[in-house]
Amino acid sequence: MSEHRDAMERTAGMVLVISGPSGSGKGTVIEILRGLAPNLGLSVSATTRAMREGEAEGVNYYYKTREQFEELIAEGGVLEYTIYNGNYYGTLKSEAERILDAGQDLVLEIEVDGAGQIKRLMGDRATTVMLIAPSAEEQERRLRGRGTEDDDVIAARVKRAREEIKEAPKYDYVAVNETDRAEECARDILSIIRAEHMRSDRMMTYIHDYFDDDEI
């Protein structure tokens, strides 16, 4: 008797790293993606930056003091970390383990430097995706769209985003988030996840189960 399992459930959890410079629409795309693929576990990072309005402890981040964060680093509690805009940001080992142990795919929403660290640490187990707006003009328009910040702040963000996009060749995939088409972009990322689960190296346990002995 064969038991039906979705392709994504045949293999152990993968690690999906998503980076997106500001203006890429990363938040919206990830939210849609989570609705499309319920077996994703989004890791909540630790940071020393101040809590923004509408955020909550343990939902957006675990908020730490500098001393607490440095202690975490010293005791090996983070998988990767970086300093971004003067604040520490890092992936907690405990979060990553909890999600992978539950058989879920681990999603890390982190910047370029952290993405590189995860790739070095995990090799093929991690797949990296950079999310970008369809053009530099559109990306700048989205940054300006918020309308609350002055030109200097926006110019600095635009510059930083351009620097980050230059790192795209280091990623496995680049997904374009066309304007008003966030769901399509989320579906594109879902295709990446599905394809990664079907990679032959991930399927080896499954293939071995076809045979009684050491035929392969």
Ligand code: 5GP
């Ligand atoms: P924000 O302060 O806007 O929430 O995040 C700033 C940047 O830090 C974003 O690019 C976000 O992806 C990145 N970030 C958030 N958490 C982590 C983390 O745990 N590690 C790394 N390396 N970057 C992170």
